[in-house]
Amino acid sequence: MSQKHMTETLAVVRSISGDxxxxxxxxxxxxxxxxxxxxxxxxxxxxxxxxxxxxxxxxNSLNAKVGDVARIGVPESSVMVSAxxxxxxxxxxxxxxxxxxxxxxxxxLAGIAGAFAGLTLGFxxxxxxxxxxxxxxxxxxxxxxxxxxxxCKSDVKS
Numbered sequence: 069m070s071q072k073h074m075t076e077t078l079a080v081v082r083s084i085s086g087d088x089x090x091x092x093x094x095x096x097x098x099x100x101x102x103x104x105x106x107x108x109x110x111x112x113x114x115x116x117x118x119x120x121x122x123x124x125x126x127x128n129s130l131n132a133k134v135g136d137v138a139r140i141g142v143p144e145s146s147v148m149v150s151a152x153x154x155x156x157x158x159x160x161x162x163x164x165x166x167x168x169x170x171x172x173x174x175x176x177l178a179g180i181a182g183a184f185a186g187l188t189l190g191f192x193x194x195x196x197x198x199x200x201x202x203x204x205x206x207x208x209x210x211x212x213x214x215x216x217x218x219x220c221k222s223d224v225k226s
Contacts, residue, residue: 074141074211081132082123090128090210092138095121130210139212146206153194153201161190 079092132138165186170179198206 073144075144075147076139076141076211078214079124079138079140081128081134081136081138083134084128084132085125088128089125090132090138091123091125092140093121093123094140124208126208126210128210130213132210132213137214138210139214140208141211142208143205146201149201150198150206153197157194157197158187158190161193162187165189 077094079094081090082093083091085091126138126140130138162183163186166179166183169182169185170176172178173182
């Protein structure tokens with residue numbers, strides 16, 4: 069898949085697991101999190117520092133080492149697909165359930181019950197699809213490693 073249309077963030081590699089996954093931390097102060105003295109040469113962290121850091125695993129496809137600052141990307145198209153799944157699938161379930169129950173039973177109460185049943189099935193389908201896609205097209209991937217920062221005053225990047 070092409071890497072030119074990715075939503076990216078920076079994360080620090082905290083550990084490497086035996087199965088080829090890099091455990092990364094995103095949202096730490098000063099990217100590497102090892103100092104409170106941010107200089108102009110530190111990579112810019114665009115995350116909200118008031119929140120707790122997010123820890124996640126990505127395939128270590130670029131052979132990153134512990135302490136490396138990696139660019140982590142998610143395809144931009146996955147944002148649109150996730151919005152469709154989260155909002156449109158349950159809505160279509162609601163409408164289909166209401167229409168089917170109304171046509172079969174020709175009763176307003178049955179239409180309401182069918183709408184709730186369709187909405188429930190739509191949510192179940194959305195959860196099922198998201199569990200499939202989170203392992204495939206929504207999976208974050210390592211798209212680059214930032215070079216070592218010469219002006220960094222930290223000796224330890226962990």
